[in-house]
Amino acid sequence: ETGVTQTPRHLVMGMTNKKSLKCEQHLGHNAMYWYKQSAKKPLELMFVYNFKEQTENNSVPSRFSPECPNSSHLFLHLHTLQPEDSALYLCASSQELDRGNQPQHFGDGTRLSIL
Amino acid sequence: SQQGEEDPQALSIQEGENATMNCSYKTSINNLQWYRQNSGRGLVHLILIRSNEREKHSGRLRVTLDTSKKSSSLLITASRAADTASYFCATDARGFGNEKLTFGTGTRLTIIP
Numbered sequence: 001e002t003g004v005t006q007t008p009r010h011l012v013m014g015m016t017n018k019k020s021l022k023c024e025q026h027l028g029h030n031a032m033y034w035y036k037q038s039a040k041k042p043l044e045l046m047f048v049y050n051f052k053e054q055t056e057n058n059s060v061p062s063r064f065s066p067e068c069p070n071s072s073h074l075f076l077h078l079h080t081l082q083p084e085d086s087a088l089y090l091c092a093s094s095q096e097l098d099r100g101n102q103p104q105h106f107g108d109g110t111r112l113s114i115l
Numbered sequence: 116s117q118q119g120e121e122d123p124q125a126l127s128i129q130e131g132e133n134a135t136m137n138c139s140y141k142t143s144i145n146n147l148q149w150y151r152q153n154s155g156r157g158l159v160h161l162i163l164i165r166s167n168e169r170e171k172h173s174g175r176l177r178v179t180l181d182t183s184k185k186s187s188s189l190l191i192t193a194s195r196a197a198d199t200a201s202y203f204c205a206t207d208a209r210g211f212g213n214e215k216l217t218f219g220t221g222t223r224l225t226i227i228p
Contacts, residue, residue, distance in 0.1 A: 002157060002159070004157070006157075040220065041220065042119075042217070042218050042219055042220050043158075043203070043218035045215065045216075090157055090158070092157075092158075099207060099215065099216040100144075100145045100146040100206075100207025100216060101145065101146050101163070101165070101207075102163070103148065103160035103163060104158075104160065104216065105160070106157030106158040106159070107157050108155070108156050108157045109156075109157050111155075
């Protein structure tokens, strides 16, 4: 139990569907992150939130839309995805935003498959 | 560009042996972290080592950092089947706060019972 819960664990969707990924952290952390993990590639940072304000968007296509209603919850809304978007999507949190000097706590991810 | 690169990409050893994985990076860092990822799970933080530290221990784990060579190693002693996982290093580029944490592609470790 890492203190970061992601749902659903698996998601299969068509290219025209709309779905959302959910992340909840029970650690009292202030910063939350979305990462994309594809086979044979380094972990890609997608979005960063600090005290529920977005601080970073790493040139992510607009078909991915994040939402952070409070410091404990993070969503990733998906719309009109492409087959290359199939990957493991990981949520993480850390106490503060300075990412280098403190550990990040990860959820177990959502395995997304686009048909 | 990618900051940390692990070597080897894959490693298989017998249970009880020691496992060593290496990480090389390109630019100066403030900190380096090691994470483990079991199949189908998220990453779990193992150790954080700062740029002014040379060695750090945690249980059966030993991490070294050589900033002159821009490299780090993770040693797992007396390996167990449960150590089978992928191991990632993550680095932050030295700067002025809010440094981005960049992960490598990982070393896939298999412990043979």
